[in-house]
Amino acid sequence: MAISSFHPPRRTLMGPGPSDVHPRILEALGRPTLGHLDPLFIGMMDETKTLLKYAFQTSNELTLPISAPGSAGMEACFVNLVEPGDKVLVCVNGVFGNRMIENVTRCGATAVRVDFPWGAAVEPAAVEEALKANSDVKILAFVHAETSTGALSDAQALCALAKKYNALSIVDAVTSMGGVPLLVDKWQADAVYSGSQKCLSCTPGLSPVTFSDAAVAVIKARKHPVQSWFLDMNLILGYWGEGGKRAYHHTAPVNALYGLHESLVMLQDEGLDNAWQRHAAMHGALAAGLEALGISFVVKAEQRLPQLNSVYIPEGVDDAATRQYLLANYDLEIGAGLGDLAGKVWRIGLMGYSARMENISLLLKALAEAMNAQGYTCDAASALAAAEATLA
Amino acid sequence: MAISSFHPPRRTLMGPGPSDVHPRILEALGRPTLGHLDPLFIGMMDETKTLLKYAFQTSNELTLPISAPGSAGMEACFVNLVEPGDKVLVCVNGVFGNRMIENVTRCGATAVRVDFPWGAAVEPAAVEEALKANSDVKILAFVHAETSTGALSDAQALCALAKKYNALSIVDAVTSMGGVPLLVDKWQADAVYSGSQKCLSCTPGLSPVTFSDAAVAVIKARKHPVQSWFLDMNLILGYWGEGGKRAYHHTAPVNALYGLHESLVMLQDEGLDNAWQRHAAMHGALAAGLEALGISFVVKAEQRLPQLNSVYIPEGVDDAATRQYLLANYDLEIGAGLGDLAGKVWRIGLMGYSARMENISLLLKALAEAMNAQGYTCDAASALAAAEATLA
Incomplete structure (x- = not known):
């Protein structure tokens, strides 16, 4: 009747994630827990931000890990940038484009979908047509690396289209970060989210995000409060921001962040x-x-x-x-x-x-x-x- | 310039959480990662649900850990039960009552607040007066154990008042679970959330929740979709539900859940x-x-x-x-x-x-x-x- 400790076997993980977790990262997870306001922990948070900027190839100040899986990172991008009544153009070539549409509609906004065959990349020419036909689009959203099909889309071209038509871009980079080039600043992407359990080889549960200055300006000028308290970047910044007073927002997942830090150190070293x-x-x-x-x-x-x-x-x-x-x-x-x-x-x-x-x-x-x-x-x-x- | 691995010292944690994490739990975190749809992992999920039912003292079918910290557990309770235009009575005797009000208003609902001095328990008589004066209250929300002050409120009496006035109850049990009696079924609480990093002595990052049948009926009868895709219990149930097809929703934080399972085994054994x-x-x-x-x-x-x-x-x-x-x-x-x-x-x-x-x-x-x-x-x-x- 009593339940015993769980001892999983050692699997080789060659699915869509989680991937094999490096032994160094597994070892890091079990290090002694610090308080989430401990000065040493805050130093580690600052290092994690620096390492994430490298992984995203960005100097965006607002670059940090959301304390929840990639789906929450996606939601963080949408709920912070989208307001009721906005129009968002969503490229759909797999499961995760559909999930983006769910996010848009749950924000009380209108999703304009542009569909592509599953297994094909998003076609920039078709996206440009849709942008021309919908001049009031606030955001262009697409998946860089569609985990459901294995297709890689041209994020650079799509981010450039967003700029050309005065829209912000939201980029799903869950599976791309660390595996293929992802150049946030060069491509001028505005809001990008990833996941810990793919090419970073960390355990699942954290979602790195980065927001451009243009995206931050939109967040700060919102007319409605962000519908999620937990994912409100204005509040999260109070805890993760440089030079801030490290105001308590939520209790950070301390040991999971040890693992992410270790995985990012390994990426830096490689x-x-x-x-x-x-x-x-x-x-x-x-x-x-x-x-x-x-x-x-x-x-x-x-x-x-x-x-x-x-x-x-x-x-x-x-x-x-x-x-x-x-x-x-x-x-x-x-x-x-x-x-x-x-x-x-x-x-x-x-x-x-x-x-x-x-x-x-x-x-x-x-x-x-x-x-x-x-x-x-x-x-x-x-x-x-x-x-x-x-x-x- | 290069950043090195992070090696925290061993602290003694006697703050408001995270608490000292038992070595058995730290060791469990580093066990080999399984896929989140692996049959062995799903077996562990079922055990975790069983152990959580014990910790909550409930037979509620919808009892599981949210893949994010306690603040997300709070938000899960509110976004699933509250709809725009609803009226929610919130008892405020510390920081976390105020956070509940933030959650209510971000759902487009009206919060009626009943204030108590910080450091004092919620006074049932005052709550009853407020319930009498607001006959259209859908939900009564309160904090069982106020972590910001150390006050314990009479959750049994408050849940009984909710029932008497035909309201659902939302109970913050983040700090109470495992430390003082929390009897979800006996008290007829409807939605209760906790946290992993308090009296369970696990690492921070997970939020056990439980919903009564009455709460589930309200969730299923919603007129508006839940505003959070990530926290939508209808979707989460597809992954965590018994006998279900284990539909992919988000990637579970596998190793963090090893830690929670271990901590719950230890609670069961004690x-x-x-x-x-x-x-x-x-x-x-x-x-x-x-x-x-x-x-x-x-x-x-x-x-x-x-x-x-x-x-x-x-x-x-x-x-x-x-x-x-x-x-x-x-x-x-x-x-x-x-x-x-x-x-x-x-x-x-x-x-x-x-x-x-x-x-x-x-x-x-x-x-x-x-x-x-x-x-x-x-x-x-x-x-x-x-x-x-x-x-x-």
């Missing part, structure tokens, strides 16, 4: 360029291996996210049975399809610490075995050779 | 009655010791929270200098006053793992030393003897 190159190289190896197994990609090559690989499940191979086989026999997790792609695709993550050859070798071996057990015919050894050849 | 008795006994010892030092309490004895002791700073003793002395010389944190009580009081926490004689001895010794260094005269040895005598 260097963003190196991290991006590593993700690209590992994607190249995985793609060659999967193609040798006869598996094809949902997204065309030039729009693919290296860190999130959506591939079609071969005919005759069972989705759930295969994933269960990998989990039961290899402690290996890959992701199922979401929304329109459920049952049709797998999503194979190569995020952060998961993006290494050891994981790719395991996946190719285990997946080949699981599919061969179902009557499909493929050869793991030649797939592995194809993967390794890309790195030679 | 037993709620024993935990309540331990907090009461340690409070008795601390109070005897502090009084021997010539320090007096803000709250009268019969309304005091054992786990949060607000005491007046003696004349001639400096607030900040004393707290800095304790931190610098003893790695010991106590809390400052909040709001109207800032600069006038200290808040000394005896929550969860912090509620042990070792901590009380350290505090009495360190505080006496810090005050004597400022020209105040007191004797640590006799204070410690007075504290120990209460346990004999």
Whole structure:
């Protein structure tokens, strides 16, 4: 009747996130808890802001982690920038664009949606048409890296369109940060949110956000209070702001922030360029291996996210049975399809610490075995050779 | 220029939370991360719900941890139950009653406030008068254990008043859970939220909540969508609900939940009655010791929270200098006053793992030393003897 301590096995996480958490980060989580107003903790918060500015490539003062998962980071961007009656243009090419629309309407605003096929990038020309047709759009919102499909959109072009048509941009960078170039200042993005559990290889639960000066000005000039007390950036700034009096807002998730700090130190030490190159190289190896197994990609090559690989499940191979086989026999997790792609695709993550050859070798071996057990015919050894050849 | 890993010292946390985190819980945080849809993780979620039902003393099906701190738990209760135009009666006897009013108004509803002196409990007779005068009140909201003052209110009587006047109750139990009796079903409370970092001795960042069937019926019959997507219980239930299809909503904070599970296992093993008795006994010892030092309490004895002791700073003793002395010389944190009580009081926490004689001895010794260094005269040895005598 009594419940015992929980001891999870060590899985290899190659789904859409959480990714494998580096042992250094797991160790950091268990360090002694400090008070959330302790001067040493506040010093760590300042370092975390500095490290996040590097990860976002921004000098935005308002750059910090929201004390909740990426969905709350998304909501923080919308509830702070959107007021009742506003018009927001939302690009939809997967699950997370739809979630943005939910956020817009719950703010009492109007969402104008521009749809694109799932698995394709957002097409800037179509967005420009929509901006021309809706001159009163206050915000253009889009997903940089669609985790539900693996498509990478041209955030630079889309942010430029927002500027051209006098709109602010909201950018979902949950899966892009640390995995592909994300240059907030250069692209002049206005509000960007990410997540801890993707290419940062940290545990899930925190959402880094950054707001441009233009976005801050809009927040400060709001006519209505932000509908969320917990996510009101005016209040959060009182706790996280430089030189402020560190006014108590909510109790920060102290130990989770130790993990984020450690993951950002590791990103700093590796260097963003190196991290991006590593993700690209590992994607190249995985793609060659999967193609040798006869598996094809949902997204065309030039729009693919290296860190999130959506591939079609071969005919005759069972989705759930295969994933269960990998989990039961290899402690290996890959992701199922979401929304329109459920049952049709797998999503194979190569995020952060998961993006290494050891994981790719395991996946190719285990997946080949699981599919061969179902009557499909493929050869793991030649797939592995194809993967390794890309790195030679 | 490069930032290094953060290695915090080991503090003794006797402020208003976070409290000392038990080593077993710190160790649990660093266990291997599982995917948030992994069957083993889902089994752990089910156990966590069972353990939370015990901690809340409820059989409410909708009992789970919100993936964010207590402030988000508060917001979850309000945004799910309150609709625009509703009238909510809010009892205010400290900081957190005021925060409830912020939540009500941001929902587009009307808050009727009933004020009580800071440091006093909510007075049921005054609440009944207000309920009589406002027959259209939909919800009665109050703080069971006011962390800003250390006052304990009679939640049973207040929930009964809500029922008598056909209102739902929202109860802030952030600091009460695990430290004093909290009997959700017996008292017929409708929506109750707590926090992980108080008497559960877990790290901050999670907010257990529970909703009665009556509350769930109100949520399901809403005319407007819940204004927060992240906190919409209809959607959260799709992930946490029994027998459901475990629909993806947001990525759960996996490792933080390991910590909560461990802390709840420890509460189960100790037993709620024993935990309540331990907090009461340690409070008795601390109070005897502090009084021997010539320090007096803000709250009268019969309304005091054992786990949060607000005491007046003696004349001639400096607030900040004393707290800095304790931190610098003893790695010991106590809390400052909040709001109207800032600069006038200290808040000394005896929550969860912090509620042990070792901590009380350290505090009495360190505080006496810090005050004597400022020209105040007191004797640590006799204070410690007075504290120990209460346990004999």
